[in-house]
Amino acid sequence: MMAADTIHKMIIFGFIFPFYAIDSLKILHSSIPQMIDATNLSSSTAITLDCSYSYDSGDIKLVIRWFHNDSPEPVYQWIPESNIRYVSELIRPYFDHNFTINNDNYSKYRALRLNLLQPQRLSQIQLLSGNYTCVISSIANQDSRQIQLIIYVPPRLFEFHFIELSANHIALECLIENVYPEPQMLLLFSKQNHHSNYLELLSSSINITQNENCLNWNNKMTDDSCQSLLYNASIQHSIDSILTAGTIYECRIKLRGTYYVRKKRIKIIFPTNYDDDRMKSTNLIRMSNGDNNNNRLSLLFLHFKLLLLIIIIVIL
Template sequence: MDHRTGSFGYVGMLLFSLFAVLPVVKSLEILDIEGPGVVVNGSTSQIVLDCDYDITEFDKPGLVVKWYFNRQPFPVYQWIPSKVPQDLGILKGRLNLNYEVSEDQFSKHRALAIVNPTTDLTGEYTCLISSFESEAYKRKNLIIYAPAEDLSMTYSKPREDNVIITCRAGGIFPAPNIAIFRSSSSSKEFIESAKVESQLHPEYGYYNISIEIEVSDYELDSETMFECVLTIPGTEYRVQEKILYFPGHLTTPTPEEVEPEDVEELLEEMENIENDQSLEEEGDGGNSRPHTAESVSSAERVLSSLSFLSVLASLHLLFLH
């Protein structure tokens, strides 16, 4: 056997034996970032994002905990176990620096305790821990959303044979999604051609959004339900509004065609409508908002007929004179 080969084999076995008995040093590890992912604006006075990690004795002397917002290069929070925590950047003055997640001196201030969280703190949070030996990081998304302050759905008829359906929402954050569906007795259809407009008001921190479609009456069934659906991505927030549309044009009779019994029927119809509305308000307990409109509704027929009554009254006075 070659002397050099034998020497190398002996040294190799010695090194293998040495590494086999040395302890394996475990590096820093972040187990999880615990805390809510979705919060309603104004619903809580404090939220906590806890960066739960494992460290070894080798890591403790040089341990530093930092938090970053939306991957910006400068931290918004820093804690070194031998010093007091620091709030920085967008979180300056917005953290509870006395919050302790545990009594352990190397983990008690690892968490972010955000006081009175608002929508501007929606974003991605990164926890980074480092020591003289290694470092580790983990990210978490937080959405602080504001529900829509209002949602309304209306229609108008620019011509006799078509209709414009409009849905509007305001005071919502972050940027929402909005869609319109139409349904009949046989089907429900998502309308892809709808026109959507969204506007951010940075001075107030919310969005206004609207959606609009124009449809010809001949494309619709005798009764068509339009539904507006508003959602916020990343959350379970969802609200909808509906409007019932009857295609057609309201014809107007001339004064000569109005008989006395027709006037009596109109007055009875007005009284019935008021009674029905009173019953609906009592049944809803005053909490429901208007959600249905008709292009040829009883209310519209009465409003249109009021002009006829005015004409009749004028004619009656004319004959008296």
């Protein structure tokens, strides 16, 4: 009578051999999250989304698929045995059909290589943002890994200034226009001699709206109908009647899911008492310092009862 272990080996070899290597198909490495500035693309800008995997002879009917966000249909599929590839409409304008990750017949076309040429509108390439899931499967096994790609748009306009809400009421206002993804905004302050410790102005509230228009690559509005993904946002905070010398106010913006952070600061040089009568006849000047990261110095002269208030706006 044949030994039990021998029978077991024969059954595996003769009938379900593909399951012999049930742990062989495995994703080893994947691309790190990628963040791309949509306004700083060139003809040479390209990204590679890759999942490297191990496999052996038991992994027959190998299929490599990539999915975008929650879509049930793959944006890319490759079957090595037949060398058939499918590329969806979403990535087709950017997909590099000639790119190979290596010379192995069962992994050379596994990666997505996207050449991010500038389309007519920002919204076209923003649609590429999201989570990409690579799924490697065979009859015996399957493994998957998710990679995040964010194509962000920095603010076209970024302003931080004082505004007059009424005849005897002023406030700090920070506003940004045409950003993606959805922004986060904070108003903070630091008192004199405590400039390393910034505290949030908790009574501030942010107002976020989605832009109804689309931008082309020159940051101009386009009349063509399109799906705008850009956001505008503003935040305000009422200021008490006394502005203390040495206090620094800061507006800090972040773009969700990215490392993008920008700041603007206002420093109070001289203390002052708010003068109701004077302020009724005084127009506060809105400060605009462009949309770059160079430090600039702007002076805003406001008429007060006792002292001249000098506000220095510093862009970090």
